[in-house]
Amino acid sequence: MQIDFTKMQGAGNDFVVLDETRQGLGLTEAHYRMLADRHFGVGADQILTVRSVPVAQQGQADFEYIIHNADGGEVEQCGNGARCFARYVFDKGLSTQPCIRVLTKAGIIEPALQPDGRVTVKMGRPRWQPEQIPFDPAGLASEQVGGLTRWLLPPGGEEGDGRGAAFEPVWIGVVSMGNPHAVQLVASAEAAPVAQTGPLIERNHHFPQRVNAGYMEVVDRHTIRLRVYERGAGETLACGTGACAAVVCGIRQGLLDARVDVHTHGGLLTIEWAGGDMDEVLMTGPAVTVFEGRINLPDLP
Numbered sequence: 001m002q003i004d005f006t007k008m009q010g011a012g013n014d015f016v017v018l019d020e021t022r023q024g025l026g027l028t029e030a031h032y033r034m035l036a037d038r039h040f041g042v043g044a045d046q047i048l049t050v051r052s053v054p055v056a057q058q059g060q061a062d063f064e065y066i067i068h069n070a071d072g073g074e075v076e077q078c079g080n081g082a083r084c085f086a087r088y089v090f091d092k093g094l095s096t097q098p099c100i101r102v103l104t105k106a107g108i109i110e111p112a113l114q115p116d117g118r119v120t121v122k123m124g125r126p127r128w129q130p131e132q133i134p135f136d137p138a139g140l141a142s143e144q145v146g147g148l149t150r151w152l153l154p155p156g157g158e159e160g161d162g163r164g165a166a167f168e169p170v171w172i173g174v175v176s177m178g179n180p181h182a183v184q185l186v187a188s189a190e191a192a193p194v195a196q197t198g199p200l201i202e203r204n205h206h207f208p209q210r211v212n213a214g215y216m217e218v219v220d221r222h223t224i225r226l227r228v229y230e231r232g233a234g235e236t237l238a239c240g241t242g243a244c245a246a247v248v249c250g251i252r253q254g255l256l257d258a259r260v261d262v263h264t265h266g267g268l269l270t271i272e273w274a275g276g277d278m279d280e281v282l283m284t285g286p287a288v289t290v291f292e293g294r295i296n297l298p299d300l301p
């Protein structure tokens, strides 16, 4: 089947955007994997699908936003993708409003196009309870640092016992932005063992739905450097929900103020959070259309 797509990127996190507002494409996980494949498909970290809101939620939101990782799995939230989603629906004339309400598996988020071309998204509130992540802390040591509970995680593989992995256990903050994040402090983001321990943390058995692994270097109270090994995609040039997760963990530990510039390999994101349980996290950053295309997809199971 032939399908039209739009290639977009937000701080180097790249996406294939599909329009299902008029009709569904009937794609399978194998199709999403092929679209994301950088050799046999278009190439992307995630596939974003634009849909009209289901009848039951009409009035609560303007669009539905479906996200699949490069491994084909559907996930709850994608921050950089949310900015590109808003840019897409506005540029395609699907919406005349610069601020829209978008229904995701994690709830409703609100992207707003800014005059300078960036997009600001109300990303909802961070969720900290293990069952909200989901995270099973059984058997792990914990410590309280300011307002953050940190857990000592042996980064080992599925067993989580570090078998075959010569890596020291790491203290992590665990938080959900609708999707799960494990954030650790590092002296240098550049020198962090992202490729070595990222895959081990992603699949650690304490995270039953896997997890995104963040490596945060605090530069000062308003600046961090961040790298993220993403669930289902590997290390990306930037991770929007990862930036939100890192900043709220840093604020709770008393290391960061309410507005933080997050420097990633793909560009700058700015995160704001007042720190209260009812306060939403605001994320601001770029959203760029790279090209339009058409691809022949084979029938796949």
Ligand SMILES: N[C@H](CCC[C@H](N)C(=O)O)C(=O)O
Pocket (backbone or CB within 6 Å): 013, 045, 046, 069, 075, 076, 077, 078, 079, 080, 081, 179, 180, 212, 230, 231, 232, 233, 236, 238, 239, 240, 241, 242
């Ligand atoms: N890999 C993430 C989804 C994409 C998040 C990221 N690209 C962002 O900008 O938030 C997960 O499995 O939860």
